[in-house]
Amino acid sequence: MRSTVALKAAMAISGLIMVLYLILHMYGNLRAFWGKSAFDDYASHLRTFGEPTLPYRGLLYIVEVVLAVAVLVHIYSAIVLTRRDHAALGKVDGKRYQTTQNKRGVQRSYASFTLRWGGVVIVLFVIYHLLHLSADNVIHPGGASDSPYVRLVNGFQIWWVMLSYLIAMIAIGFHLRHGLWSAFATLGINNSVKRRRRLNQAAIVVSLVITIGFLLPPLSIFFGWIS
Amino acid sequence: MTEYYTEGTPIQDEKAPATTIEKQWDERRFHTNLINPSNRRKLSVIIVGTGLAGGSAAATLGEAGYHVKSFCYQDSPRRAHSIAAQGGINAAKNYRNDGDSVERLFYDTVKGGDYRSRESNTYRLAQISVEIIDQCVAQGVPFAREYGGLLDNRSFGGVQVSRTFYARGQTGQQLLIGAYQALERQVAAGTVEMHTRHEMLDLIVIDGRARGIVVRDMVTGEIETHFADAVVLASGGYGNVFFLSTNAMGCNVTASWRAHRKGALFANPCYTQIHPTCIPVSGDYQSKLTLMSESLRNDGRIWVPKKAGDERNPRDIPEAERDYYLERIYPAFGNLVPRDVASRAAKKVCDDGFGVGPGGRGVFLDFTEAMERLGRPAVEAKYGNLFDMYKQITDEDPYEVPMRIYPATHYTMGGLWVDYDLQSTIQGMYVIGEANFSDHGANRLGASALMQGLADGYFVLPNTISDYLAQGPFDKIDENHPAAKAAADGVRERIDKLLSINGTRTVDSFHKELGHIIWEYCGMERNQEGLTEAIEKIRKLKAEFWTDVKVTGENEELNQTLERAGRVADFFELGELMCIDALHRTESCGCHFRSESKTEDGEALRKDDDFSYVAAWEYGADGSGPVLHKELLKFENIEMKQRSYK
Amino acid sequence: MNITVRVWRQENHDAKGKMVSYPVNDVSPDMSFLEMLDVLNEQLTVEGHDPVAFDSDCREGICGMCGVVVNGIAHGPKRLVTTCQLHMRSFNDGDVIDIEPWRSGAFPIVKDLVVDRSAFDRIIQAGGYISAPTGSAPDAHATPVPKVDADKAFDAATCIGCGACVAACPNGSAMLFTAAKVTHLGLLPQGQPERDERAINMINQHDAEGFGGCTQIGECTAACPKGIPLDMISRLNSDVLHALTHEHSNK
Numbered sequence A: 001m002r003s004t005v006a007l008k009a010a011m012a013i014s015g016l017i018m019v020l021y022l023i024l025h026m027y028g029n030l031r032a033f034w035g036k037s038a039f040d041d042y043a044s045h046l047r048t049f050g051e052p053t054l055p056y057r058g059l060l061y062i063v064e065v066v067l068a069v070a071v072l073v074h075i076y077s078a079i080v081l082t083r084r085d086h087a088a089l090g091k092v093d094g095k096r097y098q099t100t101q102n103k104r105g106v107q108r109s110y111a112s113f114t115l116r117w118g119g120v121v122i123v124l125f126v127i128y129h130l131l132h133l134s135a136d137n138v139i140h141p142g143g144a145s146d147s148p149y150v151r152l153v154n155g156f157q158i159w160w161v162m163l164s165y166l167i168a169m170i171a172i173g174f175h176l177r178h179g180l181w182s183a184f185a186t187l188g189i190n191n192s193v194k195r196r197r198r199l200n201q202a203a204i205v206v207s208l209v210i211t212i213g214f215l216l217p218p219l220s221i222f223f224g225w226i227s
Numbered sequence B: 001m002t003e004y005y006t007e008g009t010p011i012q013d014e015k016a017p018a019t020t021i022e023k024q025w026d027e028r029r030f031h032t033n034l035i036n037p038s039n040r041r042k043l044s045v046i047i048v049g050t051g052l053a054g055g056s057a058a059a060t061l062g063e064a065g066y067h068v069k070s071f072c073y074q075d076s077p078r079r080a081h082s083i084a085a086q087g088g089i090n091a092a093k094n095y096r097n098d099g100d101s102v103e104r105l106f107y108d109t110v111k112g113g114d115y116r117s118r119e120s121n122t123y124r125l126a127q128i129s130v131e132i133i134d135q136c137v138a139q140g141v142p143f144a145r146e147y148g149g150l151l152d153n154r155s156f157g158g159v160q161v162s163r164t165f166y167a168r169g170q171t172g173q174q175l176l177i178g179a180y181q182a183l184e185r186q187v188a189a190g191t192v193e194m195h196t197r198h199e200m201l202d203l204i205v206i207d208g209r210a211r212g213i214v215v216r217d218m219v220t221g222e223i224e225t226h227f228a229d230a231v232v233l234a235s236g237g238y239g240n241v242f243f244l245s246t247n248a249m250g251c252n253v254t255a256s257w258r259a260h261r262k263g264a265l266f267a268n269p270c271y272t273q274i275h276p277t278c279i280p281v282s283g284d285y286q287s288k289l290t291l292m293s294e295s296l297r298n299d300g301r302i303w304v305p306k307k308a309g310d311e312r313n314p315r316d317i318p319e320a321e322r323d324y325y326l327e328r329i330y331p332a333f334g335n336l337v338p339r340d341v342a343s344r345a346a347k348k349v350c351d352d353g354f355g356v357g358p359g360g361r362g363v364f365l366d367f368t369e370a371m372e373r374l375g376r377p378a379v380e381a382k383y384g385n386l387f388d389m390y391k392q393i394t395d396e397d398p399y400e401v402p403m404r405i406y407p408a409t410h411y412t413m414g415g416l417w418v419d420y421d422l423q424s425t426i427q428g429m430y431v432i433g434e435a436n437f438s439d440h441g442a443n444r445l446g447a448s449a450l451m452q453g454l455a456d457g458y459f460v461l462p463n464t465i466s467d468y469l470a471q472g473p474f475d476k477i478d479e480n481h482p483a484a485k486a487a488a489d490g491v492r493e494r495i496d497k498l499l500s501i502n503g504t505r506t507v508d509s510f511h512k513e514l515g516h517i518i519w520e521y522c523g524m525e526r527n528q529e530g531l532t533e534a535i536e537k538i539r540k541l542k543a544e545f546w547t548d549v550k551v552t553g554e555n556e557e558l559n560q561t562l563e564r565a566g567r568v569a570d571f572f573e574l575g576e577l578m579c580i581d582a583l584h585r586t587e588s589c590g591c592h593f594r595s596e597s598k599t600e601d602g603e604a605l606r607k608d609d610d611f612s613y614v615a616a617w618e619y620g621a622d623g624s625g626p627v628l629h630k631e632l633l634k635f636e637n638i639e640m641k642q643r644s645y646k
Numbered sequence C: 001m002n003i004t005v006r007v008w009r010q011e012n013h014d015a016k017g018k019m020v021s022y023p024v025n026d027v028s029p030d031m032s033f034l035e036m037l038d039v040l041n042e043q044l045t046v047e048g049h050d051p052v053a054f055d056s057d058c059r060e061g062i063c064g065m066c067g068v069v070v071n072g073i074a075h076g077p078k079r080l081v082t083t084c085q086l087h088m089r090s091f092n093d094g095d096v097i098d099i100e101p102w103r104s105g106a107f108p109i110v111k112d113l114v115v116d117r118s119a120f121d122r123i124i125q126a127g128g129y130i131s132a133p134t135g136s137a138p139d140a141h142a143t144p145v146p147k148v149d150a151d152k153a154f155d156a157a158t159c160i161g162c163g164a165c166v167a168a169c170p171n172g173s174a175m176l177f178t179a180a181k182v183t184h185l186g187l188l189p190q191g192q193p194e195r196d197e198r199a200i201n202m203i204n205q206h207d208a209e210g211f212g213g214c215t216q217i218g219e220c221t222a223a224c225p226k227g228i229p230l231d232m233i234s235r236l237n238s239d240v241l242h243a244l245t246h247e248h249s250n251k
């Protein structure tokens, strides 16, 4: 069970769960265009969803637990696999090939090249992001607030907050562009040339939608379309 | 010419049962001694070579429960030279309902071999051919199929029935991978011990029985001895004696030659096959030649300019100034004359100065007419991959300029002499595949070598060897046995000698020169004068080799120069024997044209009254010259006829 | 043309290797890459130096014995050819060409450009076969195989076991090689009974040999002289996952 393929499958499934979360999250964020109350109500709605069957924040707890597991599985597998992969290269003096030509291979994409460091960037971002917009609003550029909407608006008026999110979202875009395609192959559904093209297209579309979808509210705030 | 050899007593195969030819194989199997499965574990067999013959034999004997030790010089058994075979494999399945049968395959093989093969062996080969295809399909060999899901066949090498099974242009690869996988399955099961990158350098014979081999671990240089109750050689052909051939770089005669020196007779060494459609040599750095399928001759027309040394672009040479020499000399068969005729004619026009391309060693194979007749798409569909390969190698586009082709050595019919059981004249040493001489006579039909290799390995040897092994297990021996010690010491001495010469010439330069001599004088056309000259030249060159070769490095490492030096040293001895064999056979037969033996209109003349025998040579201890033992060939089932293509 | 080659020289497995430069003059564009190395070796031998060790046998692109990394690309710059079928016309006068062995933890270096690929044999031993003892076969026509399956199986079966996929993969993965075999046998009716077990056992051996995992980078396919397509890796994954999630497999 500890084969590379099994770990990869775990990685793909956890990744896909995270992608699902991201899509929902993105939808929530896009409600910022409906205005403060729509956005904040949505946030509180999420917390009271299913009451009284579920306790306060019940849904969120479930989501958080699932997410936390997914993140842990994803990171654990990423570390184990990355270690294996590095060991498999048989490097001498820290280099695999001595030549300085064709370092990037023949056809590999930037997205595939940056998968791992991109992942690390994402982790750092999520920590920063939670401290910023969730948790206790520990970091509060532009001023703290109980209203998530206000936090958003306060934060994204500042150029470096905007820039940090921009970079992070692009990193996510790249990670997903390759990650999604890879997940499909890992799960065994890339089984013809035609399929390969389709799955690649799907990966590009989803990652573009997610990147742009996430970036719309902050950019709108930054450029003052939302205030 | 008898100063080169002496004649010994005739020999004869004693194993084929005296019954009608159809029943011989059943009879033989019925009378072999069987071995209880639980006793097989105690019996061991060494198999040298992992090609179609050795690989299939090791897999089958392992499966049967014997303890098998398998050896090859490559880094994996999957790379044996069989992998390069392109065209296909024959079998008398008659799936086409076109009149094929075991009888017809038998007949075609004997006739194709120009009546110089043994009827009993050839008949059995045709019988077994049918089972081979079944076996390979069961292993997952992906033969070409038709839309109905059944196997496809084609006609090959000018025969009238479609009995050739194929797997695109890589039949050899697919068959070998099948055998290799079966072999690896036995390795996993623990019945086969695999030794890759190990080269056999001598045979250990004790009390007249083959009991082991001396090998060199090609990575560490260690000289090891391995022992078993029987030894099987499946080490392939010796076409590389020509230096340039379609064989793989490592193909060699060493295993066979060392066994020959230890007492195994070497049969018909001068029988080698030259293939007419190879890509010509482009320069003297050339390391090997590439074969292109013979099927090209179905639609291509062969010609040379009528003016010697005509350097014009072939497209600019008008029809009237072209010599379609095959069509001219052989109006009935034209470009489809058999391999040997086409090869010889090509060499002749080049020798006469009409050749084209670098060094004037090539003739045109022109598809202009075919493209006009069939249209370019049809030609592309039929030959596209071959054209691509040609372009890849020569950088010339055959759709635009005619291809250039030239003959090259391709297969060796000669090899160690074996009886019906495939046992050599050394007890307990069996020889299978291209390494033996048995089934193809003086010429081999296309697509029959793969068939023979697999017949020997899967079906014949596993049945016949048990008859011998039933006498075992023989006394245990180890590396301290005097015979083993002597053999290993001999190998070490030879290596030390090669390393200590430290002369001025490289191994390859000697090999090239030797190959050139054999090609010129002992190739497709020979005569007494040339052959005697060749023998002198080889002897001189050999002496020079042993005083002036430069072998760098040491034994205790991967030393490819040393490996080659050992092989070339054996090629010298073989080359001399080839010339002696060719010299003594003053007839034209199979792919060999003896210029003193021809009909009035200059065609090959076989002399059945004088030469209807297998020439099996015994090694003459240094200086004394080889001893000829004749095995007379009797044709009771097929009537002998002279070939004619006019 | 005149060129310079920089070759990885390493005396044996335990020695430390390094790149060494040699000039090679009068190279003909019609020479194959390995013939160029032959010429270099003749030159080195005459000068009394140790020639460069490299593997090759058939020299026609089918045995899988040859293979070096040329300027960082496994089997060199030309697609769909092995090193032995690469010709010097793919290079220019004055070029400096870097030549290195397949680099992978699972392919220990034997000497210079020669590596030990026996890991591939062990992957096959783990299950890359159909158990069909000699003599037990039904008539070849007993089981028709749909042509599409037969053709696809054939595409997979063209793998020559050269190892370029491993040398090219940034993860040192041998998934393409393993997948080619699993696909070849898994598509044929004869291969069905052992299909699950085969996939699991082969992937386990692949991992045990120390090859990396596949992150779908695709360099393997690009370097593969036989153009084994990437989707075969997905088939392998699918077979493994199927086997892992179904009862009858006991691993």
Ligand SMILES: Cc1cc2nc3c(=O)[nH]c(=O)nc-3n(C[C@H](O)[C@H](O)[C@H](O)COP(=O)(O)OP(=O)(O)OC[C@H]3O[C@@H](n4cnc5c(N)ncnc54)[C@H](O)[C@@H]3O)c2cc1C
Binding pocket: B048, B049, B050, B051, B052, B053, B054, B071, B072, B073, B074, B077, B079, B080, B081, B082, B083, B084, B085, B086, B087, B088, B089, B171, B172, B198, B199, B200, B201, B234, B235, B236, B237, B246, B247, B248, B251, B252, B254, B255, B291, B410, B411, B432, B433, B434, B435, B446, B447, B448, B449, B450, B451, B453
């Ligand atoms: C280009 C080409 C195309 C061909 N096409 C066809 C075709 O279409 N149809 C057909 O029927 N035939 C064809 N042939 C002929 C056929 O491929 C061979 O005759 C046949 O494969 C020989 O098989 P084998 O098992 O006897 O030997 P090989 O496959 O040559 O195997 C020899 C084995 O012996 C080992 N070995 C050799 N020497 C030593 C040693 N000293 N120590 C240890 N191991 C050693 C090698 O490692 C190897 O494993 C073709 C041949 C060539 C060259």
Ligand code: HEM
Binding pocket: A008, A009, A011, A012, A013, A014, A015, A016, A018, A019, A022, A071, A074, A075, A078, A081, A082, A115, A116, A118, A119, A120, A122, A123, A175, A176, A178, A179, A180, A182, A183, A184, A186, C213, C214, C215
């Ligand atoms: C937490 C930080 C993250 C790290 C360190 C990380 C790292 C990686 C790595 C190294 C891979 C490739 C692994 C391999 O194929 O061997 C990968 C794949 C993937 N990642 Fe991430 N990632 C992270 C976060 C995310 C997030 C947040 C998502 C989704 C929103 C995601 C989705 C995916 C997907 C779908 C794959 C493809 C899985 C596969 O190849 O089968 N990852 N990740």
Ligand code: HEM
Binding pocket: A022, A025, A029, A043, A060, A064, A122, A126, A129, A130, A133, A134, A135, A148, A152, A165, A169, A172, A214, A215, A217, A218
């Ligand atoms: C521009 C992009 C983003 C914006 C504007 C944004 C905004 C927010 C806001 C406002 C919250 C607080 C919600 C609440 O407390 O109710 C939040 C929570 C969160 N965000 Fe984001 N987010 C963005 C991108 C991301 C990304 C890319 C990820 C993951 C990779 C992510 C992961 C999370 C998580 C895990 C939470 C915590 C949810 C919880 O507390 O249950 N966010 N985000």
Ligand code: SF4
Binding pocket: C158, C159, C160, C161, C162, C163, C164, C165, C166, C176, C177, C180, C220, C223, C224, C225, C226, C227, C228
């Ligand atoms: S998959 Fe391609 S690159 Fe890999 S071993 Fe097979 S042929 Fe070579």
Ligand code: F3S
Binding pocket: C168, C169, C170, C171, C172, C173, C174, C175, C176, C213, C214, C215, C216, C217, C218, C219, C220, C221, C230, C233
């Ligand atoms: S390059 Fe490597 S990552 Fe996978 S797609 Fe090929 S094995």
Ligand code: FES
Binding pocket: C055, C056, C057, C058, C059, C060, C061, C062, C063, C064, C065, C066, C067, C082, C083, C084, C085
């Ligand atoms: S030497 Fe055989 S593939 Fe290159």
